[in-house]
Amino acid sequence: MSFEIDAYLRPHILKMPAYEPILPYDVVSQELNIPMEGIVKLDANENPYGPLPEVPERLAALGNLHIYPDPESRRVRDMLADYHQISTDNIVIGAGADELIDLIMRLVIDPGDVLINCPPTFGMYAFDGTLNNARVLNVPRLLNYSLELDGIAQAVIDFRPKLIYLATPNNPDGSLLSRETIEALLALPLLVVLDEAYINFSKQPEGWIQEVENYQNLIVLRTFSKWAGLAGLRIGYGVFPTNFVPRLMAAKQPYNISVVAEEAACTTLRTIHKVDRMTELIIAERGRLQDRLQAISWLEPYPSQANFILCRVLDRDAATVKMKLREQGILIRHFNTPGLTDHIRVSIGKPGDSDRLISALIKME
């Protein structure tokens, strides 16, 4: 019997382009024949300092790994409530902010419902929108990456979208949305999801979490991936209007957060002052790298409030620059998407990482 699997799949899934993930460290190391320690990884906005040493110590001592985790992740939610001075009842934990980006759509989107995406931005909003059979309506950012507010307001009238996702600071350019812009968006009849994955590196690290209680349509997402160095453990959180939380809790996978991830997050929150120190190092290095990139005649770096810097590449092919760096074990990001093909994005590493990057770029002069 011949069995045609495609005939059984949902039609919109067949049309979906695959997400292009970055290659794992060890695979790149093998491909390039360079040991992992020799690779400078500046392509995924990870924290070069990794977790605090207390985290692996605590994880090594962890018992009861044969027992399922708490479906309500009560310990870390209580600690986050304390940290942000909000109620535990407003917090939901996800396997990274990524899980929450998708979970919100699962609860909100019926097939064909509209969500607004403002590219260039984090690719998962459009990806999860397509996966959830939403109609993803792009309202592109202006040339300086600010939002086209009139276009968004018009789209709200014309298409009655249910959701808008906005990263602040935005990935890939690192710009922060202003208070006036966010207030204007919140006045529109749609759910506003502010993705604050990088907010700790910005000049307004308090972000919008405290404001959730003042609006019925505001959701704020955060992650332990970037700021706390836990990207590999997959843990993030969202702050939601109170009446949305029981719905999310009812719909999420019951054991989405592993015992290990929850413990790592709790340990991080107990030693938060050390994380803040790491953040300061990264912010200082961002300033230093910005100046050095600026000094390269064929690069135009954008100011950034995040742990990466986007640069326009002049007079040469950005994809080739990325490839040449890769051959030397220096990994950066290039995007094959409209408006970004002549750009590269570099994450902030340790000072030694910047040194290697800059000397390789200088040799390309």
Ligand SMILES: Cc1ncc(COP(=O)(O)O)c(C=O)c1O
């Ligand atoms: C804007 C933004 N949000 C969320 C994420 C993903 O966060 P997490 O690792 O918590 O899933 C990223 C990762 O690159 C990002 O750039």
